[in-house]
Amino acid sequence: MVPLSYYLVLSGILFACGVAGFLIKRNIITIFMSIELMLNGVNLSFVAFAAHWHALAGQIFVFFVMVVAAAEAAVGLAIIIAVYRTRETLNVDQVNLLKL
Amino acid sequence: MSVHLVLFLAFGVVCIAGAINLLAQTHPINSALSLIAVMAALAGEYLLLGAEFVAAVQVIVYAGAIMVLFVFVIMLLNAGVEDRTKGSRIAVLFGVPGMLGGSILIAWVMLHHSGTEAVAAGALPGDPRTLGQLLFHEFLLPFEITSVLILIAIMGAVVLASKPPSTPAAGLARKVD
Numbered sequence: 001m002v003p004l005s006y007y008l009v010l011s012g013i014l015f016a017c018g019v020a021g022f023l024i025k026r027n028i029i030t031i032f033m034s035i036e037l038m039l040n041g042v043n044l045s046f047v048a049f050a051a052h053w054h055a056l057a058g059q060i061f062v063f064f065v066m067v068v069a070a071a072e073a074a075v076g077l078a079i080i081i082a083v084y085r086t087r088e089t090l091n092v093d094q095v096n097l098l099k100l
Numbered sequence: 101m102s103v104h105l106v107l108f109l110a111f112g113v114v115c116i117a118g119a120i121n122l123l124a125q126t127h128p129i130n131s132a133l134s135l136i137a138v139m140a141a142l143a144g145e146y147l148l149l150g151a152e153f154v155a156a157v158q159v160i161v162y163a164g165a166i167m168v169l170f171v172f173v174i175m176l177l178n179a180g181v182e183d184r185t186k187g188s189r190i191a192v193l194f195g196v197p198g199m200l201g202g203s204i205l206i207a208w209v210m211l212h213h214s215g216t217e218a219v220a221a222g223a224l225p226g227d228p229r230t231l232g233q234l235l236f237h238e239f240l241l242p243f244e245i246t247s248v249l250i251l252i253a254i255m256g257a258v259v260l261a262s263k264p265p266s267t268p269a270a271g272l273a274r275k276v277d
Contacts, residue, residue: 016199017199021123023194036135040162047145047154059151062154067246070253074257078259081177
């Protein structure tokens with residue numbers, strides 16, 4: 001038997017790691033992976049709450065979060081490819097113009 | 101310590117170690133592999149919570165499909181070690197203590213202000229049959245809207261990643277220049 005708060009702490013730590021990665025990483029792909037890490041942290045708290053409150057809808061929400069994450073990954077990586085094609089770089093510090 | 105707690109701690113340690121390794125590595129492919137480890141360990145946590153379907157989907161969709169997409173793009177763009185600038189060093193200086201502070205704050209609040217009731221292993225039947233009945237009855241409209249979202253995402257990805265249009269007129273204009 002594991003207390004609910006342990007799951008929430010783990011989820012919070014994963015989310016904090018995601019935020020930190022989003023802030024300190026300079027590679028646009030790694031920044032994107034940090035966003036996925038944040039989504040995973042939230043998913044864990046959804047499943048933990050679903051088990052705690054005996055509400056199966058929490059697991060459905062996780063399903064929808066995964067679907068949105070998949071769509072986001074496809075579009076985001078396409079944007080990264082488009083950015084790389086015009087800038088020849090993946091460093092976000094050098095992507096500072098809206099138009100070339 | 102029960103078996104459940106031991107398993108929770110083992111998967112949790114793998115999760116946190118993978119997340120920190122994602123931050124520590126400078127090459128994106130190493131970060132991607134550690135993220136796969138995090139997702140696989142999270143699938144174990146879901147199994148402990150009784151969410152069988154979510155655990156399977158986590159492995160297939162997240163650790164499988166999405167991360168393959170990431171690794172594919174990293175290899176396609178030949179991404180190298182990220183170069184650090186002055187601004188990013190300052191970000192590390194503030195970001196790492198900020199992450200530690202945030203984690204400790206969240207942990208303190210959760211441990212003191214959330215319920216301390218234990219969650220039993222497999223407390224909730226998260227098998228595909230019950231989830232499917234819920235998904236296709238109560239959540240039918242969101243499900244259908246999601247399919248439209250996926251369709252738009254597919255088209256957007258194709259449009260964004262395709263080469264810029266090289267129409268005959270554009271080629272002619274370039275030739276005139």
